[in-house]
Amino acid sequence: MKYRTVFDIIGPVMIGPSSSHTAGAARIGRVARTIFARQPDKVEITFYGSFAKTHKGHGTDIAIVGGVLDFDTFDKRIVDSLAIADEQGVEVVFRIDDEETPEHPNTARVKLTDKAGNMLEIVGISIGGGKIEIIEINGFKLKLSGNSPTLLVLHEDRFGMVAGVSNVLTKYQINIGAMEMARRAKGSEALMVIETDQELPEKLVQEIESMPYILSASVVLP
Structure with missing residues (x-):
């Protein structure tokens, strides 16, 4: 289909x-x-x-x-x-x-x-x-581009944030197709944009949102 x-x-x-x-x-x-x-x-x-x-x-x-x-x-x-x-x-x-x-x-x-x-x-x-x-x-x-399921994570710019989010994706067996980082300034707010090969379950997003220093997590579906 x-x-x-x-x-x-x-x-x-x-x-x-x-x-x-x-x-x-x-x-x-x-x-x-x-x-x-x-x-x-x-x-x-x-x-x-x-x-x-x-x-x-x-x-x-x-x-x-x-x-x-x-x-x-x-x-x-x-x-x-x-x-x-x-x-x-x-x-x-x-x-x-x-x-x-x-x-x-x-x-x-x-x-x-x-x-x-x-x-x-x-x-x-x-x-x-x-x-x-x-x-x-x-x-x-x-x-x-929005051609793949995309996870948007707004967070404080701290050490280990990328690793923490990646570990959650690994736990749910989600493969990362592309990843981009942006931040306003060192130590301020930052944004992760992660395109994945699989759909992202709601439980995964909730788990990321509950992590320390995460401000918000949302998904753009293709």
Whole structure:
């Protein structure tokens, strides 16, 4: 059985008109929603480069909001996403940045907040054919494709943290496909991004979250 995911690369099923500007944008929004793990009360979206110039004509605005509402690329509700967000009490704010030169022309910054004070900010790029990369999460620079189950671990920057998390993955017989580390400064907060060959059971994530100096652990599924 073939599973269709928010990260399909070739020939994505989508609401048109453009895989880069529509399918890719929807996937950026949906990754933000997946990591945030709840419906936000406010969505702030900043478009850069080509997205800034053509987002209305290509439907990038409605696509990225549809993704935040957890709609897949082929969901017909995407065309009404702005109205649906309003009906559900989700405030949507769009901003255009014409001054900053982005790493890629199809770049968007998505900030999600809720009334409890929770906040997530990601920067995503749509690189063509519906494929995306997340290049920043809450100020941490990284490169997340989402093609594999991915574990995100926010922790204090202390000795032995990578070994501790790796030991838990070994306990559950999880093979690491790729691993990336980022930190704000020596001894401050750090982020582990671990792509795996197997799905990550909830018990594993809970065990990592219970470790000393772990601030949060979450999973982005393909």
